[in-house]
Amino acid sequence: MTLSVRELVLDNSRADILQAAATCFAERGYAQTSIDDVARRLSATKGRIYHHYPSKADLFADVFRTGMDMNHAAVEPHRRSAGSPLDRWRGMARAHVRQMIETKAFQRAVWEGVEMHLRGATTPEQRDELTRLSAYRDEYGNIFRAVLAEGRAQGVFHFEHIGIANQLALMTLNSPIFWYKPRPRESERDVARIVEQVVVCALRGLGAPEEAE
Amino acid sequence: MTLSVRELVLDNSRADILQAAATCFAERGYAQTSIDDVARRLSATKGRIYHHYPSKADLFADVFRTGMDMNHAAVEPHRRSAGSPLDRWRGMARAHVRQMIETKAFQRAVWEGVEMHLRGATTPEQRDELTRLSAYRDEYGNIFRAVLAEGRAQGVFHFEHIGIANQLALMTLNSPIFWYKPRPRESERDVARIVEQVVVCALRGLGAPEEAE
DNA sequence: TTGACAACATACCCGGTAGTATGTTCATCA
């Protein structure tokens, strides 16, 4: 299922910092978030954060990495499953969308990290850390792309350019990080329905056959 | 067709500033862009910019507004056309995607502006300017939503929740501002094919009937 | 019991940037 931060990050103190940082970065963006903001959210001061992280950029990188780690862990089982490409893609997509919703703060940081990398980010040293993480993210995108290619070869998916198709599909799957807001008294069932609508939309976009499963 | 900045903005000096600002904001983001950056791109100094705009926030707001004005101008004719909801939606979508590609810098500013508004932006005064612009953007989104609703009533589109469907469709149509890069020696025909793939993907996602037009 | 270290808090420095105050140049018009 969906991994929480505390499950993935052993150190409790660091996990708290990561969660607070992810929330701040998601709320205000990297540049607008000061280290003091993160500390304030922890009812602490800079000292605590700089004791664990050498710089703001490193803290952000750790949020980025943690978000991606959680995604990989959630999607990997479905990729390895024995079903058809269509079934595997759907399984991966569902897991991914659920990740976007349930670890939204981290996923927004991932998004902004990729953006920062595409732009010309900061110092040369932090730059290749971002490059590594961005490659990590690309690799993740390629997992979906591979299943997509396999499915097209079998005549399940229909599209013109696989790069564009993959981009569009992933964009759809990612989109909840921008518009999803938990409703008051929202049930697990409600979330599942949202996930399903997103996945169905993406599958249709890929030219997959409609079905009632 | 697609409007250029100089066509829309009468004052030439302001148009140059707007273009430079849009480019800078798109490249680095609002916070990372200093007024000096914009001035440098113009081979000028702060003085020029502050002569025309009272603050950085006002400059950004003008970029935002200009981007939205161009979108409205491009889409409006298709909305008013006499065709079926499906044809109108497709026409609007094509025009929109083309806007995203050809005025990408401005559209990224629009995107960031909406983001900034959803977060808690700056001073109370600049805040309600952003609120106005964000409402302007919502109104634009509702144009698509209205045609979508009309089409669903006629059985052309098929989806569960119209809010989510509209969000997903617009996200697809907007996505080129994130991944589109002009290729060397790219022809008008190439652009048209990209536009078509995006629009087709969005239409499928909405459950519209496939056709070869 | 003490010393050593982890885990912070406090106080301070300093670079970058928004905004301002004050020149300077050039065109226009009375």
Add this chain to the structure above:
DNA sequence: TGATGAACATACTACCGGGTATGTTGTCAA
């Protein structure tokens, strides 16, 4: 032709925030 104002450039201030240097507290091991 001189005065006036638009359209900038230059020089400066104030502040915010990343980073550092140093102090404080609790814990654990010898």
